[in-house]
Amino acid sequence: MENNYDLIIIGGGPAGLSAAIYGGRAKLKTLVINKGAVGGLVNTTQELVNYPGYTKVHGPDLMKDFKNHAESFGVEFLKDEVIGGDFSKDEKIIRTKKGKEFSAPAVILACGSEPRLLNVPGEKRLRGMGVAYCATCDAEFFEGEDVVVLGSGDQAIEEGMFITKFARKVTVIVLHDEGILDCNKASAERAFENEKMEFIWNSTIEEVLGDENVEGVVVKNLKTGELTNLECQGVFFFVGMIPSTGFLKDSGVNLNEKGYIPVNNMMETNVNGVYAAGDNIVKYLRQVATATGDGATAAVAAERYIEEMSEFKTKVLQCNSKSLLLFMDPTVEKSLNFGTLLEAVIQDQGGEYKIVQVDISTKKTLAEKFDVKEVPSVVVLCNGEKLKDLECTMDKEKLAAQIIS
Structure with missing residues (x-):
């Protein structure tokens, strides 16, 4: 098809x-x-x-x-x-x-x-032109410039500190009251000690300004409603x-x-x-x-x-004869020895069964399908349906008796 x-x-x-x-x-x-x-x-x-x-x-x-x-x-x-x-x-x-x-x-x-978008004016239009969402990807493009970060979780604060390695100044805009961040305590302490980081509290971004590149943001104070223009060349949104x-x-x-x-x-x-x-x-x-x-x-x-x-499918499901799925690992000597013994038993019985080897070191799906936990293991199948598991003994007579029964 x-x-x-x-x-x-x-x-x-x-x-x-x-x-x-x-x-x-x-x-x-x-x-x-x-x-x-x-x-x-x-x-x-x-x-x-x-x-x-x-x-x-x-x-x-x-x-x-x-x-x-x-x-x-x-x-x-x-x-x-x-x-x-x-x-x-x-x-x-x-x-x-x-x-x-x-x-x-x-x-x-x-x-x-x-990235979860804030969907403020200018955000989508200036994406890749100063609006960014990944400090590891884009921080170094703001070498010596002023950058704004929105957010106060682990990602915002930790990536904000990463941006300070390149930017002249990083201003973090936080929804909460002064001193309250959503990140872990250790990151918060390092951020407060970072001389390149400043914080604007109880605020959010109302708009991203600029024609072809970011030129600033409009900051809104959530308590007073006051709007302030803040000049910057980059703005990172970390709202998830x-x-x-x-x-x-x-x-x-x-x-x-x-x-x-x-x-x-x-x-x-x-x-x-x-x-x-x-x-x-x-x-x-x-x-x-x-x-x-x-x-x-x-x-x-x-x-x-x-x-x-x-x-x-080709060796088992589409085969009319009975099959023995032999799960083995060629790096395990016991697997190799048992495989040789099983082949000898099948030959002695006239080849009624077909042995299909499954190397579980590279093929794990069938092992999971038949709940095989160790090697060697043998599953007896007829027309693709499981009949029983064999005890993988090195006693040739006992092994042959299991197959016949």
Whole structure:
């Protein structure tokens, strides 16, 4: 079918594009579905200076290179919004806002996150022109200039202190009464001691000023209603991030209390065949460099999952004979010795059973499916249905008796 793929990636930011490159290179039929411009939040960054190999690169240009790289391996791109799907079966179903439906055995969720906007005049218009949301990404572009930070949580105060390494002065605008911050106590103490940081209390930003670049902000005192113009060349909004995972609400994929996706070191979610990468996962650092690593890991894990499930279908589910799934680890001598003994027993019985070896050092899905905890282990199957587990004894007669019974 036209809409059948090996791998579907939801999201076209650095994590999704990195996954696409690895998927395409593995000769998987790969589709990337992205609702906006390919590149995600990186498209709002005028210059990146901390991506390995580039002393300075225009954010959209870097993402264009990522996309071209993926397309060179035959990856397809679709501009559409995913609104839901069904992950309950081996073939995952993806549904889009334009009424299209796609299927694949593996899906990578790389839908990213968005800064929570204050939605004041000038904020969206001057985004990337002095309005910023990531100090690690953009602080050094304000060398020797005056910067305003809105927020008082851990992110706002800690990133505000990072900005002081570059800016002449950082003014922090806080909703609360004087001396009250929402961050941890240690960060608050360091911030109050920082000579480059000043605080405006009981206030918020009413407007961002400037034509082509930020020239200042309008500060509103929440108690008096007084409006004051404050000159600056940059303004950082730290009022939270929102992961773009709303469409996963009824999908079966676990989300934490903030909407982020928990994953393991293989980028696996709680659903077999569904992976997540980038800013929408629970993680320590959200940067382009970490997103690309997430995407690469997710794609390789997905490739191995697809290979494992395909092999299981062709060698077991589509086989009319009885099968023995031998779970083993080639680095464990006991596994190798038992495998040799099992083959000898089957040959003595005329080959009624077909042995299918599963190396759990690289293929873990089937081990989880059949609840295998140690190697060697043997599961007896008939037409793909489990009959029983064997006791993996090195006594040839006892082993043969188990198989016959």
